[in-house]
Amino acid sequence: MPIPSSPTSVEANFHTDPVTDKLEALARTVYTSGALNNHFYELWTSGRLTPRQIAVFARNYGEFNRAFPEVLAVMISSTRNVCAQAEYAKTLYSEMGYGNPGKVHSVLFDSWLVELGERLGIGQGFKWIEIEREVNVLPETYALIEGEKRLYGGDNAAGAGAQLALEWQAYTMLRKLYDGAALYKPLWDAEDAFHESCEYFYAHIGATEKEHKVESLQAARQFATSESSLKRVEEGFNEHLQMFEDFWNAIAREINSTRPH
Numbered sequence: 013m014p015i016p017s018s019p020t021s022v023e024a025n026f027h028t029d030p031v032t033d034k035l036e037a038l039a040r041t042v043y044t045s046g047a048l049n050n051h052f053y054e055l056w057t058s059g060r061l062t063p064r065q066i067a068v069f070a071r072n073y074g075e076f077n078r079a080f081p082e083v084l085a086v087m088i089s090s091t092r093n094v095c096a097q098a099e100y101a102k103t104l105y106s107e108m109g110y111g112n113p114g115k116v117h118s119v120l121f122d123s124w125l126v127e128l129g130e131r132l133g134i135g136q137g138f139k140w141i142e143i144e145r146e147v148n149v150l151p152e153t154y155a156l157i158e159g160e161k162r163l164y165g166g167d168n169a170a171g172a173g174a175q176l177a178l179e180w181q182a183y184t185m186l187r188k189l190y191d192g193a194a195l196y197k198p199l200w201d202a203e204d205a206f207h208e209s210c211e212y213f214y215a216h217i218g219a220t221e222k223e224h225k226v227e228s229l230q231a232a233r234q235f236a237t238s239e240s241s242l243k244r245v246e247e248g249f250n251e252h253l254q255m256f257e258d259f260w261n262a263i264a265r266e267i268n269s270t271r272p273h
């Protein structure tokens with residue numbers, strides 16, 4: 013999904029029905045939402061931050077990252093719809109590095125972070141254990157994680173809507189995070205080494221997130237079987253996007269209040 017400016021249909025060969033069309037139209041509203049247009053992305057992509065400010069981002073995003081497999085597991089265990097379970101299981105499997113612990117997404121994120129810290133001259137200062145000790149998690153981060161578990165663990169249609177929001181904003185989220193990370197590229201001696209450090213981002217802006225988009229649309233379709241269930245999909249979708257907007261803006265506020273040193 014290199015989507016942003018002129019998103020095209022998810023898959024040329026993905027035949028849709030009217031309800032899927034409605035769901036896809038809903039999904040595309042992520043691009044104009046505050047979840048993807050917020051103060052954090054402006055800060056992150058407009059210039060380099062100090063190590064302390066980066067740590068604020070890393071602590072909160074890292075917490076969200078770590079909780080994501082748990083959140084997906086809640087979703088799988090909250091439905092008996094086999095098709096939806098299979099779709100969510102695929103997403104979880106890729107999130108968990110296709111069974112390779114070294115490729116679990118939170119592990120890849122931690123690796124990038126440690127290498128960035130080294131290039132910034134703070135040694136192992138960005139090891140997760142250090143970040144965890146040094147920076148507090150913001151209430152909005154817990155609200156996002158707990159809100160996801162509540163949405164995913166409750167009504168199936170609302171949960172599917174929440175997942176639709178997550179997966180459709182994910183590609184642009186990761187692309188923007190990568191754009192900001194690329195501002196630090198000159199700190200690496202060799203350009204190839206920088207790209208090797210960025211495996212976390214490439215795992216998302218490659219095929220993976222594209223597949224998750226289709227999977228989340230297919231899963232939502234399983235539950236959008238009536239006017240009222242379609243409405244609940246929309247509610248779960250919008251609530252989740254709002255939580256993302258609050259999460260990112262809270263991180264931006266905290267970064268702005270963190271004095272450079």
Ligand SMILES: [Fe+2]
Pocket residue numbers: 107117216
């Ligand atoms: Fe991921």
